[in-house]
Amino acid sequence: MYEFGFTRPTSVADAVAAMGEEDAQALGGGQTLIPTLKQRLAMPVTLVSLSGIAEMQGIQSGDGQLVIGGATRHADVAAGAGAYPALAALAGGIGDPAVRNRGTIGGSLANNDPAACYPAAALASGATIVTNLREIGADEYFQGMFTTALEDGEIITAVRFPLPEAANYQKFLQPASRFAMVGVFVAKFADGVRVAVTGASEEGVFRWGEAEAALSANFTADAISGLSVPADGMIGDIHGSKSYRAHLVGVMTKRAVEAAA
Amino acid sequence: MTKVSMTVNGKAASGEVEGRTLLSAFLRETLGLTGTHVGCDTSQCGACVVHVDGRAVKSCTMLALEAEGAEVATIEGQAAPDGTLNAIQAAFQEHHGLQCGFCTPGMVMSAAALLKENPKPTEAEIRHYLEGNLCRCTGYHNIVKAILAASGQDVSAIAAE
Numbered sequence: 001m002y003e004f005g006f007t008r009p010t011s012v013a014d015a016v017a018a019m020g021e022e023d024a025q026a027l028g029g030g031q032t033l034i035p036t037l038k039q040r041l042a043m044p045v046t047l048v049s050l051s052g053i054a055e056m057q058g059i060q061s062g063d064g065q066l067v068i069g070g071a072t073r074h075a076d077v078a079a080g081a082g083a084y085p086a087l088a089a090l091a092g093g094i095g096d097p098a099v100r101n102r103g104t105i106g107g108s109l110a111n112n113d114p115a116a117c118y119p120a121a122a123l124a125s126g127a128t129i130v131t132n133l134r135e136i137g138a139d140e141y142f143q144g145m146f147t148t149a150l151e152d153g154e155i156i157t158a159v160r161f162p163l164p165e166a167a168n169y170q171k172f173l174q175p176a177s178r179f180a181m182v183g184v185f186v187a188k189f190a191d192g193v194r195v196a197v198t199g200a201s202e203e204g205v206f207r208w209g210e211a212e213a214a215l216s217a218n219f220t221a222d223a224i225s226g227l228s229v230p231a232d233g234m235i236g237d238i239h240g241s242k243s244y245r246a247h248l249v250g251v252m253t254k255r256a257v258e259a260a261a
Numbered sequence: 262m263t264k265v266s267m268t269v270n271g272k273a274a275s276g277e278v279e280g281r282t283l284l285s286a287f288l289r290e291t292l293g294l295t296g297t298h299v300g301c302d303t304s305q306c307g308a309c310v311v312h313v314d315g316r317a318v319k320s321c322t323m324l325a326l327e328a329e330g331a332e333v334a335t336i337e338g339q340a341a342p343d344g345t346l347n348a349i350q351a352a353f354q355e356h357h358g359l360q361c362g363f364c365t366p367g368m369v370m371s372a373a374a375l376l377k378e379n380p381k382p383t384e385a386e387i388r389h390y391l392e393g394n395l396c397r398c399t400g401y402h403n404i405v406k407a408i409l410a411a412s413g414q415d416v417s418a419i420a421a422e
Contacts, residue, residue, distance in 0.1 A: 006263065006280035006326045027324075034322045035303055037281070047280060051327055075316070096393025097374065098307065101316040102323060178392070 001037045005046040012055060012157055016132050018048040019153035026050055026155060028107020029073060031099050050106070056157055064163050070106030070130075070156040077105060086167035086260070087125070090117050090185070093171060095178065106156035112204060114145040114235070115179035119205035121169060122159060124185035124196035130158040145204040164189050166219075168260035170252040174199070174239050181240055182248040184208075186256040192216040195253060200234050200245045211253055219261055221254040267328045269294070270338025278325045284318075285309045287325035288335060296336040296366050300395070307394030310367040310374075311335045317374035319393070336366035339373070349373055349411040356416070358407035360398035367394050372408045381412050384419060 004025075009015040018024055025044035027033055029051075036042050050056060056071035061083035068077060078092030078100065094100055094108075094117050108118040109129060122129070122138045129136040131154045141149045150156070164187040171183040180199035187194050193215040195208045214223045229249045236242035266275035269292060276291040288294045288311065297320055300308035304322040311320045312334040339347050346354065349372050359365045368391070375382060375390045382390065387408050388401070396404060406419045
C-alpha cells in the first residue's frame with residue numbers, strides 16, 4: 001500500500017469535514033478497499049474511517065420499514081434484520097464470517113460492485129439511500145458498474161427499506177470469488193413486484209422489467225417461463241459466457257419466486 | 262506515525278504505526294506475536310484470523326488503527342499460561358486436525374468464534390462456517406472432526422479420511 005493518513009471521527013459532521021480534504025477516501029469495513037489499496041489501485045491522501053460513528057450503527061424497524069445505519073456490519077444485519085428475513089439471509093450469505101464481521105452495508109452500496117449482493121436488495125426493495133446531504137431513491141442511485149449518484153465526499157448514513165409482503169434472494173456463486181455469478185432479489189409489494197439482478201450485467205445491478213410485469217400479474221415461477229433477458233450486455237468471462245449468465249437470470253428469478261411465494 | 266493502543270490477550274499493548282499498517286503486521290512485527298499467520302494477504306485464506314471485540318476478523322484486512330481501544334485475541338492467548346491446550350487446540354491434536362500447521366491458528370480462532378456463537382454446531386454448520394479458512398493439507402475432514410469433538414459431540418459418524 002502507498003502511505004496514507006488515517007482519521008477516525010466519532011460523528012457524521014466530523015466525517016463530512018474530514019472528507020472535504022483533498023483526496024480523502026471513506027473507509028467502511030475495508031473488505032474491498034484494503035485489498036484495492038494493497039494492489040495500489042487507489043492512492044488516497046487520507047482514509048476517513050466510519051467505524052467510530054455511533055449514529056451510523058444499528059437497525060430500527062417500524063412503520064412498515066427497516067432503517068439500517070450505513071456503518072452496520074453484514075453480520076449485524078444477518079442477526080438483527082428479522083423484520084426483513086430475505087435481507088437478513090442475504091447479509092448472512094455475503095463473503096465468509098470474518099468478512100461479514102467487518103464489511104458494512106454503506107460500504108457495499110457506495111462501492112456498487114457489479115457482483116455485490118446488497119445492490120440487488122436495495123434496488124428490488126425500492127430502498128432509499130440516506131446520505132449526509134439528501135435522500136436518494138434506489139432507482140436513481142445505481143448508475144452502472146462501480147458508479148452511483150454519490151457526490152465526492154458524500155457519506156451513506158443509513159439505508160431505508162420498505163418491508164415487502166414477500167421477498168427472496170437467490171445467488172448462484174461464482175465458484176472462485178464466491179461473489180454472485182448471478183444473484184436475483186425478488187420483492188412483492190402491494191402495488192407490484194420488483195426484480196433486481198446483480199452479477200450478470202456489464203451495467204451493474206438492473207431491474208428486469210418484463211419479469212416484474214409478469215410477476216405483478218401472477219406471482220408464480222410459471223409466469224416468467226417464456227421470458228429471458230438478452231445475452232447482449234451480459235458479463236462474459238472464464239466463469240460463464242454471456243448467454244450462460246442470461247440463462248441464469250431466468251433460473252434464479254424462478255427460484256426466488258418459488259422460495260418467496 | 263501514530264500511537265495505537267489495544268488489549269491483546271488480556272494485556273495492554275501499544276506501538277507506533279503508520280496509517281497503512283495492518284493489524285496482522287502490528288501483531289507480528291511490533292508485538293512479536295507471530296502465531297497469527299499471513300498466508301495469502303488477500304483476505305481469502307483465513308490464516309490471519311484473530312478476534313477483535315469477540316468477533317473473528319481477517320487481521321490482514323483490517324488496519325491496526327481501526328483496532329484502537331479494542332480487545333484483541335490471538336492464538337497465543339488460547340492455551341492456559343502453563344501451556345495446557347484449550348479444548349479446541351487439544352481436539353485438533355487428538356484428531357489430527359493439522360498437517361503442516363500453517364492454517365491452524367486461523368482455524369482455531371474461527372472455530373472458537375463459531376463455538377461461542379453456536380456451541381453445538383452440526384457438521385454442515387462447521388463446514389459452512391469455515392468457508393473463509395483454507396487448508397491445503399488435510400482435506401478438512403479432521404478439522405471438522407476436531408471442532409465437533411471440541412463441542413462435546415460424538416465424532417464417530419464423521420468419515421475418517
